Amino acid sequence: MTRPPLVEIAPAKINLALHVRGRRPDGRHELETVFAFCTDGDKLTALPADGLSLTITGPFAAMLDDGPANLVHRAATALAAEARVGKGVQLTLDKQLPVASGIGGGSADAAAALRLLTRLWGADPAHAAKIAPELGSDVPACLLSMTARGTGAGDALELVDAGVAGTPVLLVNPLLPLGTGAVFGRWDGVDRGPLGDWRQGRNDLEAPARSLVPAIGDVLDWLGKQEGVELARMSGSGATCFALFASEEARDAAAAACPDRWWHLASFLR
Template sequence: MSVTVRVPAKVNVQLAVGAARPDGFHDLANVFLAVGLYDEVTVTPAAELKITCSGPDAHQVPLDASNLAARAAIALAARHGLAPDVHIHIAKDIPVAGGMAGGSADGAGALLACDTLWGTGASRTELLEICAELGSDVPFSLLGGAALGTGRGELLEPLPVGGSFHWVFALADGGLSTPAVYGEFDRLTAGTDVPAPAAKPELLAALRAGDATALAASVVNDLQPAALSLFPALARTLAVGSAAGALASLVSGSGPTTAFLAKSAESAEEVASALLASGTCRAVRVTSGPAPGATVVAPAV
């Protein structure tokens, strides 16, 4: 018996960040778009909790209880009086430590897989509550599609999307710590009046219409100046993508992956080729969104 769940990466088409709260988090207006890069999480009954991982950069994935997949299994088991005795295998295809919610995706995938394997009968509301306990991006990994995240990003409102958007992602050499990027945001905005975060109406309208040009004119990431401050080489990558015809170029989440919105699938391939040839990134990925959230693809038998 085993269950496999496929779960997508995300890009933030808007990441509006408020001032630091007393609890250290920041209020956000975070417009998520799931994209077609997936991890697959398989859970199988075992004598004890065990995690393995394969795929690109698998050596960077923690294989202990700090992994969000392990924490998801433990949290669901605790709620239902079960022992979290499963082997969790993560087949990695989402870039690691790249601002694309790969770890969060694994948490959501493991949660749904364990729920299916154990037959807990947990409601979607309960699963989303557990996701929110695990991390700010985990609920969206379960939901997929497009959504506005408020609070610290975990309070989700699904958004309509009227078409498919083509993306190129450039993977950087090196990583960025999300807490460090937020810390740099706080340093850069110290002494200024940081506005309350809010979704841009024109961006939501562009998503509804499936209008890539209008979306490109609206995308924004308030963490981008902080990411560039800590990782200045990303500026050249962004410039190469723009010169190659990308409609919009931005840092994905807290980085260091950079994201490029293209007008078509053909244009995306051209942008990807230019980025690879430039030597400003170690790899590129081409895909589109929106994509479905965590989905069982191989149920228990």
């Protein structure tokens, strides 16, 4: 009997709020943020194999390299080395989320690989937790995929109850990739204050992101006009924006009305 593949979802990440407080000595930025995660995202499957291979499918597959530089590939290689696993794996990534879009992307996929391979190889979860920060600042949060407050470079985490579990959410992206480095490069360096209640917060990267991709403003304006919207903001460094809705019906109506030129995902927060 053929063994069925193990499956792991890489949930889309959103930043309910994101305050940039300054630049750290290591060149990264001091952040205060609240991470939340959708019930939907990319999908990673794994089968035992002699070597390590990665195949990418889905609507955004063509935008990714499936070689050793891919974060999923890197996560698998690092975990095998850290856990001293002499086993291979055949990985398939179904890429449903836009690339370079501020909703986790490669970080979520890498974290999913760490969770999936920890199960497949019977590794100690501590190995995945050790590797995660080395793969990227958002990978520790994506490894948890639970609502958390992030400080430091975003990788010092504290689980919180933000009161958003089960909230209908609509993600919208103008299909214009936006690199995180470019957005941080446009940040004006002004500390606009700490993050308290995320509902009263902001995304300090919105202004620099909009200067690079003005269509972000169009998306936010459109989301803000939809019936039943309780909050609309940009996530991470963009260009994906999100709206929280009062009801599933209101979210679905907005999803149906979303312009065809934009990507969208109707989901719930975990």
